Amino acid sequence: MKAKVLQLLRTCEDHFVSGEHISNQLSISRTMVWKYIDALRKEGYVIKAVSNKGYHLVEEMDVVNEHAIRSRLEVDAIFQNIIYEDTVTSTQQVAYKLLGEGAPHGTLIVANEQTSGRGRLGREWYSPANTGIWMSLIMRPNIEMQQTPQLTLVAAVALARAIKEATNYDVQIKWPNDLIFNGKKIAGILTEMQSDPDRVKSVIIGIGINVNQQTFPESIANIASSLSLETRETFHRVAIIEHFLREFQWLYHTYLEKGFSFIKPLWEARAISIGEEILAKTANGELKGVAEGISDEGVLLLKDSEGNSHRIYSADIHLLEKE
Amino acid sequence: MKAKVLQLLRTCEDHFVSGEHISNQLSISRTMVWKYIDALRKEGYVIKAVSNKGYHLVEEMDVVNEHAIRSRLEVDAIFQNIIYEDTVTSTQQVAYKLLGEGAPHGTLIVANEQTSGRGRLGREWYSPANTGIWMSLIMRPNIEMQQTPQLTLVAAVALARAIKEATNYDVQIKWPNDLIFNGKKIAGILTEMQSDPDRVKSVIIGIGINVNQQTFPESIANIASSLSLETRETFHRVAIIEHFLREFQWLYHTYLEKGFSFIKPLWEARAISIGEEILAKTANGELKGVAEGISDEGVLLLKDSEGNSHRIYSADIHLLEKE
Incomplete structure (x- = not known):
C-alpha cells in the first residue's frame, strides 16, 4: 500500500495530490492516507502538505526498500x-x-x-x-x-x-x-x-x-x-x-x-577489450593475444601472435599497455 | 553424547557394559549414564540392565535419527x-x-x-x-x-x-x-x-x-x-x-x-541394460538401439540398427522385450 501511495504522489510530481484522491484511488480512509504519508516522511521522503491542496512529493531521498x-x-x-x-x-x-x-x-x-x-x-x-x-x-x-x-x-x-x-x-x-x-x-x-x-x-x-x-x-x-x-x-x-x-x-x-x-x-x-591486446589468465595457464570478440555462445575469442584461435570460457582478463 | 553411549553399548553386543565403564570412558556421571540409557530406551532400543553386571543392548529397533x-x-x-x-x-x-x-x-x-x-x-x-x-x-x-x-x-x-x-x-x-x-x-x-x-x-x-x-x-x-x-x-x-x-x-x-x-x-x-535393446526417450525425440555401455565420462553409448553411435547425456531408458 505504501508503494501505491508513493506511486500516486510521484505521478503528480509538479502538482499537489489531494488526500481525497489518494483515499478514493486506494479505497482507504483519509486517516490511513495520513499514516502512510507520515511513514514515508520518516523514511526520508520530503512531502509537503497544504490545506485545501493536498500532498506534494518535493524530494525523494535515496531510499532503498x-x-x-x-x-x-x-x-x-x-x-x-x-x-x-x-x-x-x-x-x-x-x-x-x-x-x-x-x-x-x-x-x-x-x-x-x-x-x-x-x-x-x-x-x-x-x-x-x-x-x-x-x-x-x-x-x-x-x-x-x-x-x-x-x-x-x-x-x-x-x-x-x-x-x-x-x-x-x-x-x-x-x-x-x-x-x-x-x-x-x-x-x-x-x-x-x-x-x-x-x-x-x-x-x-x-x-x-x-x-x-x-x-x-x-x-x-x-x-x-x-x-x-x-x-x-x-x-x-x-x-x-x-x-x-x-x-x-x-x-x-x-x-x-x-x-x-x-x-x-x-x-x-x-566491450572494452575487443580488438585490444589482452592477457587471459585461466586455470590452466596464461594466454596472450588479441581479443577478437565473443562467439554466438558468448565465449571470448582470442587470437595469439601465431594466428591460433582460442575459445576462452573462464578467465581473468588484463588489458596490455600499448607500446 | 547419546551417540557415544550407543557406540559403547554396541561394541560389546554379547556382553554387559558396566555403568562405571561408560562413565569413565565418557567422563560423565553415573546418573548421566542412566539418563542417556533411559532416553535411548524411549527411542526403541531394548537395553537390559542387571545389577553388578551393567547394561546390555539386546536389540536395536529401526531407529533413524x-x-x-x-x-x-x-x-x-x-x-x-x-x-x-x-x-x-x-x-x-x-x-x-x-x-x-x-x-x-x-x-x-x-x-x-x-x-x-x-x-x-x-x-x-x-x-x-x-x-x-x-x-x-x-x-x-x-x-x-x-x-x-x-x-x-x-x-x-x-x-x-x-x-x-x-x-x-x-x-x-x-x-x-x-x-x-x-x-x-x-x-x-x-x-x-x-x-x-x-x-x-x-x-x-x-x-x-x-x-x-x-x-x-x-x-x-x-x-x-x-x-x-x-x-x-x-x-x-x-x-x-x-x-x-x-x-x-x-x-x-x-x-x-x-x-x-x-x-x-x-x-x-x-548395469541392467548393457548389451540389451533399449528405447531412449530424450527431450529431442526417441532413439532405439543396443546399449553398448558408458563412456569414460559416464555418458550412455547407444548403437542403432544402422550402426550409428549415439552419446546419450540425459534420457529415460526403457528395456525392450526380446522377441
Missing part, C-alpha cells in the same frame, strides 16, 4: 517477489535459502549492506551500507546449461544501459562480468546455476554496483571505484534499480525469443 | 555434519536452505518423511514416514562441471554395494540413476549442481531408497517396489545408511584419485 522498488515497477514486471534486507552475509546466500523455500521465478533480493559479499572465485566484494546496490535475481528460465553464461552478458548490457539512463554516463563492459568506468571496476555480475543432468532448475544473477562510495579499502582502491567518486555527483540507487529491471526484462525476453545473436552486437558495442 | 547415524560413523567419515528432520518437503530443498547458511562439505540431511519428494524432471517420489531412506548429501568437490553426472554413478555403485552388505541381496543399476530389484525401481539418485562459470561450487546428491514399504500408490505399483516387498523381510534403515556412507566414501576418494575409469567396471558389472 521493498516499497520504494515496488512503487517503480512496471505493471508486467517479472520481479514481483521483492525481498529487502538491511544487512545480509550476501544476497547470493539469501537466494539459496529462498530456493530452499521454493522461491518463484522473478524473485529479487536487495540488501543495504553485505557483510561478506562475494565476486568471482570467492573473492571478496566490498559492500558497505547505504552506498551501493547489492542484489540477486532468482530466475527459472527454460534454457540449456551452456546458455547460462550468456545471462551474465545480457545482464551486463542491461546494467550498462540502465546506468546510462539513470546517470547519463557511459560505462564499458569487460568480459565476462565487470563494468568499467574510467578504467576502474564499478560493477560486477555473477551468475550461478542450479542444475541436474536433465535441466537448469534455476539461475541466480548476483549484481554489485558501486554507486555512492567515497572511499575504498587501500587494497582495491587502484582497481575499484564508484560512480560518485568518478563523477563528483551522487545518484539515487533505487532509480538505477528501476532502470535496470526495465532494461533487463526486455533484453531477457528478446534474448529468449531471438537468441543471443540479438544481444551480441549490443554487448560488443560496449 | 542424528545420533543413531552418528554412532555408526567411521572416525574419518566425511559426513560429520548430520541433520535429521522428522518431516520435510524434500531433503533437496533443505539442502538449498543449508547452502544459504554456508553448509560445509560433508553435510548429510536425513528425513523420516518427505511431503513432496522429487525425482528426475520434477516427478514425484513417494516418501512415506518410517519406511524409506530419504537423504541428501552436500559436497564441495573440486571437480569440473561435466564430471558431476559421474557422481550419480559413483553413488549408484556405492548404494548397490551397501544394499548387498546390509541385506545380502543383489540389486542392479539402470542408467542413469535408478536401482532395480526384480525389475522394479527400489531406489533413485538425483545429483544437483550449483555452479558459476568458473567452477562447481557445490553438489547435492539426493537419494531415495524404498526399504520397508508394504504398499505403493496404484499409479506406481507396477514400476516401484521396496526391498521388503520383494523379499518378505524387513531391514534396518540405519544399517543401510551406515554401509552406504562407508562405501560412498572410499569410492568417492578413489574416484577423485584414480578417475572415473576405476568406477566404470564396477558400474557396468551391475
Whole structure:
C-alpha cells in the first residue's frame, strides 16, 4: 500500500495530490492516507502538505526498500517477489535459502549492506551500507546449461544501459562480468546455476554496483571505484534499480525469443577489450593475444601472435599497455 | 553424547557394559549414564540392565535419527555434519536452505518423511514416514562441471554395494540413476549442481531408497517396489545408511584419485541394460538401439540398427522385450 501511495504522489510530481484522491484511488480512509504519508516522511521522503491542496512529493531521498522498488515497477514486471534486507552475509546466500523455500521465478533480493559479499572465485566484494546496490535475481528460465553464461552478458548490457539512463554516463563492459568506468571496476555480475543432468532448475544473477562510495579499502582502491567518486555527483540507487529491471526484462525476453545473436552486437558495442591486446589468465595457464570478440555462445575469442584461435570460457582478463 | 553411549553399548553386543565403564570412558556421571540409557530406551532400543553386571543392548529397533547415524560413523567419515528432520518437503530443498547458511562439505540431511519428494524432471517420489531412506548429501568437490553426472554413478555403485552388505541381496543399476530389484525401481539418485562459470561450487546428491514399504500408490505399483516387498523381510534403515556412507566414501576418494575409469567396471558389472535393446526417450525425440555401455565420462553409448553411435547425456531408458 505504501508503494501505491508513493506511486500516486510521484505521478503528480509538479502538482499537489489531494488526500481525497489518494483515499478514493486506494479505497482507504483519509486517516490511513495520513499514516502512510507520515511513514514515508520518516523514511526520508520530503512531502509537503497544504490545506485545501493536498500532498506534494518535493524530494525523494535515496531510499532503498521493498516499497520504494515496488512503487517503480512496471505493471508486467517479472520481479514481483521483492525481498529487502538491511544487512545480509550476501544476497547470493539469501537466494539459496529462498530456493530452499521454493522461491518463484522473478524473485529479487536487495540488501543495504553485505557483510561478506562475494565476486568471482570467492573473492571478496566490498559492500558497505547505504552506498551501493547489492542484489540477486532468482530466475527459472527454460534454457540449456551452456546458455547460462550468456545471462551474465545480457545482464551486463542491461546494467550498462540502465546506468546510462539513470546517470547519463557511459560505462564499458569487460568480459565476462565487470563494468568499467574510467578504467576502474564499478560493477560486477555473477551468475550461478542450479542444475541436474536433465535441466537448469534455476539461475541466480548476483549484481554489485558501486554507486555512492567515497572511499575504498587501500587494497582495491587502484582497481575499484564508484560512480560518485568518478563523477563528483551522487545518484539515487533505487532509480538505477528501476532502470535496470526495465532494461533487463526486455533484453531477457528478446534474448529468449531471438537468441543471443540479438544481444551480441549490443554487448560488443560496449566491450572494452575487443580488438585490444589482452592477457587471459585461466586455470590452466596464461594466454596472450588479441581479443577478437565473443562467439554466438558468448565465449571470448582470442587470437595469439601465431594466428591460433582460442575459445576462452573462464578467465581473468588484463588489458596490455600499448607500446 | 547419546551417540557415544550407543557406540559403547554396541561394541560389546554379547556382553554387559558396566555403568562405571561408560562413565569413565565418557567422563560423565553415573546418573548421566542412566539418563542417556533411559532416553535411548524411549527411542526403541531394548537395553537390559542387571545389577553388578551393567547394561546390555539386546536389540536395536529401526531407529533413524542424528545420533543413531552418528554412532555408526567411521572416525574419518566425511559426513560429520548430520541433520535429521522428522518431516520435510524434500531433503533437496533443505539442502538449498543449508547452502544459504554456508553448509560445509560433508553435510548429510536425513528425513523420516518427505511431503513432496522429487525425482528426475520434477516427478514425484513417494516418501512415506518410517519406511524409506530419504537423504541428501552436500559436497564441495573440486571437480569440473561435466564430471558431476559421474557422481550419480559413483553413488549408484556405492548404494548397490551397501544394499548387498546390509541385506545380502543383489540389486542392479539402470542408467542413469535408478536401482532395480526384480525389475522394479527400489531406489533413485538425483545429483544437483550449483555452479558459476568458473567452477562447481557445490553438489547435492539426493537419494531415495524404498526399504520397508508394504504398499505403493496404484499409479506406481507396477514400476516401484521396496526391498521388503520383494523379499518378505524387513531391514534396518540405519544399517543401510551406515554401509552406504562407508562405501560412498572410499569410492568417492578413489574416484577423485584414480578417475572415473576405476568406477566404470564396477558400474557396468551391475548395469541392467548393457548389451540389451533399449528405447531412449530424450527431450529431442526417441532413439532405439543396443546399449553398448558408458563412456569414460559416464555418458550412455547407444548403437542403432544402422550402426550409428549415439552419446546419450540425459534420457529415460526403457528395456525392450526380446522377441
